[in-house]
Amino acid sequence: MxxxxxxxxxxxxxxxxxxxxxxxxxxxxxxxxxxxxxxxxxxxxxxxxxxxxxxxxxxxxxxxxxxxxxxxxxxxxxxxxxxxxxxxxxxxxxxxxxxxxxxxxxxxxxxxxxxxxxxxxxxxxxxxxxxxxxxxxxxxxxxxxxxLVPAFHQQQFGQPGQDALVLNIGGIANLSVLRADGSVLGFDCGPGNALMDHWCQQHLGQAFDRDGAWAASGRVAPALLALLQAEPYLHQAPPKSTGRDLFHPGWLEQHLRALPPLPAADVQATLLELTASACAASATSYKNNSEFLAVCGGGAFNGQLMARLQALLPGLRVQPTDTLGLPxxxxxxxxxxxxxxxxxxxxxxxxxxxxxxxxxxxxxxxxxx
Missing domain, CATH: 3.30.420.40 (ATPase, nucleotide binding domain)
Known part of the structure; x- marks a missing residue:
């Protein structure tokens, strides 16, 4: 019933x-x-x-x-x-x-x-x-x-005797590590879509960068990426969680003011790389014997972001959770x-x-x- x-x-x-x-x-x-x-x-x-x-x-x-x-x-x-x-x-x-x-x-x-x-x-x-x-x-x-979602991820996607990774990319990105022995680790990796959406709204008047096309048209700015990646939160050990309290437009603007002006598309490309690199670093640290990274949330529809995740994680199959039975x-x-x-x-x-x-x-x- x-x-x-x-x-x-x-x-x-x-x-x-x-x-x-x-x-x-x-x-x-x-x-x-x-x-x-x-x-x-x-x-x-x-x-x-x-x-x-x-x-x-x-x-x-x-x-x-x-x-x-x-x-x-x-x-x-x-x-x-x-x-x-x-x-x-x-x-x-x-x-x-x-x-x-x-x-x-x-x-x-x-x-x-x-x-x-x-x-x-x-x-x-x-x-x-x-x-x-x-x-x-x-x-x-x-x-x-x-x-709170890692417990559900274990219930829904966990397989006895198999390691697996589930990455949710909403405004913030969080990773669930489902271990072969049934134990679970979960934490927020860092920014997801929120900063990219803000930058896209500010410069294109669009709610989001469809398929990451605008980011793909720009080039990653190494100096900006280095400043963003130096954020202490990204290097903390779990358990940890975050939100717009930290990764907000003022945080981005503070780092932009420290550099010469950049093309807007290059900033978008750099923000996408920040999300991809933070997620990939987390997945690399905890992948154990996982064969795939199952991605859910709006980020799963950003083709450029998914491509960067796959490039940064060559040992894993990066795929949406649709392939596991839940869109x-x-x-x-x-x-x-x-x-x-x-x-x-x-x-x-x-x-x-x-x-x-x-x-x-x-x-x-x-x-x-």
Whole structure:
């Protein structure tokens, strides 16, 4: 008998919401339907602005959370209509929210991670139980609160006796190391698409560099690449996680000011190389006997980025997760459907080896229908 959950994901790229209807009754997640909804430009701009301090931000954040819940609800209704499924057939929605600050361990030893969301409103608008606030318990247990997807990657892609690597490239890139003995390591490698998207929007007026074509037209600037690669985060040992708090436009501009002016296309090429090199260095360090690197997230659709990853990792087959049975744009949303199930069943959702928490914890707060 199917056990249906909905997973919602709006990531660091701020491009919109991915929603999946998943059957979690078997040993692996089976996505039945997928719906993607882009953010309206004004909403995207406000969510991006709330990543930094600004006037009246508590008021603005509360209203943005309400707007996001309504956007989530619209995606849920569209998904259910597409599937011909009644809300009552769905056990729960896993709603991650929109991360606007991520400072684990900072300031007072605990720090915080902040996801805008209004799960109570989402439950009211959909008539479905909602599981939200999926990071704070891990943080309270001394962890980073991220990444949370490695546990799902192990469930979905792990094979006994085989090493494997799963790389998610959203706004930030994170790697899951699935070891032959069943142990798992996971961490954020560094920037993914966020800086490239920002530079493309600023200079071309486009939300992203389709297929990496603009980056491919430029040349990597060695001096800029060296400055960017000197960022201490890139050389830290895991567990570690990051976000726009570190890799933001001001961070890039600071390094650009230290150099003579560069052609915009060369900066884009250098940002792509930064992402590729950070991901490749992480994969090289932890690949063990892995034969492939499975890539998910929006970065899997950037042909130039995938080509650079393959060139930097000649000993691995770089391939989208589609080849393993789960399309690249569905993986993260499916992970949050799975985390909702873990919560309702009273099962841990984190991996201390990935987040650094003191132990396994049941994650999430439940908002009944």
């Amino acid at each position: 199917p056990e249906l959950y909905i997973g919602l994901m709006s990531g660091t790229s701020l491009d919109g919401v991915d929603a999946v209807l998943a059957d979690l009754s078997g040993p692996r997640c089976r996505v039945l339907h997928h719906h993607a909804a882009a953010f309206a430009p004004g909403m995207r701009a406000e969510l991006l602005a709330l990543n930094a301090s600004g006037p009246d931000e508590l008021h603005r954040a509360a209203l943005a959370a309400n707007a996001l819940a309504r956007c989530y609800a619209q995606a849920v209704h569209a998904l259910l209509a597409q599937a011909g499924c009644a809300p009552a057939a769905v056990r729960a929605i896993g709603a991650h929210g929109q991360t606007v600050r991520h400072r684990p361990g900072a300031f007072d030893g605990t720090g915080y991670t902040l996801q805008l969301n209004n799960p109570a409103l989402l439950a009211e608008l959909t008539g479905i139980c909602v599981v939200a606030d999926l990071r704070s318990r891990d943080l309270a247990a001394g962890g980073q609160g991220a990444p 690249a744009l569905q993986v993260e949303a499916a992970a949050f459907a799975w985390l909702a199930r873990q919560c309702l069943h009273g099962l841990p959702g984190n991996l201390p080896s990935a987040t650094g928490a003191q132990g396994a914890r049941v994650l999430g707060a439940i908002y009944p229908a």
